[in-house]
Amino acid sequence: MSTSKKPVAAAIALLEHLSHRYAREWAIRDINLAIPARGVLGLLGSNGAGKSTTMNILCGVINQTEGEVYIDGIDLRKHPVEAKRCLGFLPQKAPLYPELTVDEYLRYCASLRDVPKAAIGRAVEAVKAQCGLAAHGRRLLANLSGGYQQRVGIAQAIIHSPKLVVLDEPANGLDPNQIQEVRKLIRQLAEERAVILSTHILSEVQATCDRIAMIERGRIVFDDTLSAFDNHVAPNSFIAVLAHPPATLEALRIPDIIAIEQVDPHRFRCRFVGGSDITAAFIARAVAAGWGLTELYLEKTSLDGIFYQLSKQAAQDH
Numbered sequence: 001m002s003t004s005k006k007p008v009a010a011a012i013a014l015l016e017h018l019s020h021r022y023a024r025e026w027a028i029r030d031i032n033l034a035i036p037a038r039g040v041l042g043l044l045g046s047n048g049a050g051k052s053t054t055m056n057i058l059c060g061v062i063n064q065t066e067g068e069v070y071i072d073g074i075d076l077r078k079h080p081v082e083a084k085r086c087l088g089f090l091p092q093k094a095p096l097y098p099e100l101t102v103d104e105y106l107r108y109c110a111s112l113r114d115v116p117k118a119a120i121g122r123a124v125e126a127v128k129a130q131c132g133l134a135a136h137g138r139r140l141l142a143n144l145s146g147g148y149q150q151r152v153g154i155a156q157a158i159i160h161s162p163k164l165v166v167l168d169e170p171a172n173g174l175d176p177n178q179i180q181e182v183r184k185l186i187r188q189l190a191e192e193r194a195v196i197l198s199t200h201i202l203s204e205v206q207a208t209c210d211r212i213a214m215i216e217r218g219r220i221v222f223d224d225t226l227s228a229f230d231n232h233v234a235p236n237s238f239i240a241v242l243a244h245p246p247a248t249l250e251a252l253r254i255p256d257i258i259a260i261e262q263v264d265p266h267r268f269r270c271r272f273v274g275g276s277d278i279t280a281a282f283i284a285r286a287v288a289a290g291w292g293l294t295e296l297y298l299e300k301t302s303l304d305g306i307f308y309q310l311s312k313q314a315a316q317d318h
């Protein structure tokens with residue numbers, strides 16, 4: 001069958017005006033996303049925000065009520081088989097058969113994914129090498145540790161060399177060493193393809209993602225780079241370290257400083273009116289008054305704080 005392609009610059013997948021209703025309630029509403037062809041996109045959101053619904057539609061598990069999904073330019077609803085060839089999926093619980101060996105399982109997945117018979121052996125060896133499983137081919141899946149089972153789950157998702165891999169909470173249940181290894185593997189995969197990662201864990205996002213799309217109450221509330229997310233909320237406090245602080249906290253007050261707190265004998269937290277450029281004025285005052293200013297830095301809002309603010313804003317807008 002010939003499949004007409006929608007031209008998309010630098011994006012491997014497009015979600016256009018995507019909405020879904022399970023019964024009467026809309027689970028997602030007018031989601032628009034362009035997923036870059038390389039790198040890791042983190043899909044964030046609170047419980048029930050609409051992440052799984054979005055991923056299930058993107059992976060062709062459920063059909064959307066409204067809107068379009070294009071994968072590599074192919075309309076997923078009109079040409080599901082062709083579109084899904086470009087896609088690998090690791091659901092939250094890896095679909096493993098414990099009674100099979102790693103080799104048997106990956107061969108089986110390759111045949112399900114229509115890898116030509118003659119190419120299956122090579123494809124299995126290639127993903128094993130990529131996922132650090134080269135020495136584990138004859139091991140039974142049941143006897144592998146959680147971290148290695150997760151590697152096998154990722155290996156099955158890339159066995160047919162898809163351009164887009166969707167991973168649902170891939171670090172769930174792993175110990176800290178395994179988490180590091182899986183993160184490294186995800187970064188490697190994303191060098192040559194797009195990876196979408198759904199997670200609640202913000203340290204996961206910080207360590208792995210290039211971009212963040214955040215969904216709240218079924219709508220996109222943020223879609224930009226990790227560093228834009230990190231800087232989404234402008235600081236409204238700074239810490240000044242003073243070798244010779246004045247006798248009273250009040251003496252530190254300059255216009256636009258609204259509160260001062262002593263953190264330790266030499267460290268002071270000054271809250272200021274958001275948006276004002278106050279540090280230059282404070283430095284000038286500190287130098288003139290001989291407070292022995294040795295350090296001054298703005299306090300950024302943590303990723304958790306930014307997540308919280310975006311969620312709160314979405315609830316207010318609702």
Ligand SMILES: Nc1ncnc2c1ncn2[C@@H]1O[C@H](COP(=O)(O)OP(=O)(O)OP(=O)(O)O)[C@@H](O)[C@H]1O
Binds near residue numbers: 026050054
């Ligand atoms: N099969 C279903 N039938 C009816 N409503 C559903 C169904 N699946 C999800 N929902 C509802 O759709 C909304 C979005 O759910 P979804 O599972 O997509 O959110 P999520 O962000 O993945 O949440 P979580 O992080 O808890 O998995 C929620 O209100 C949820 O209750």
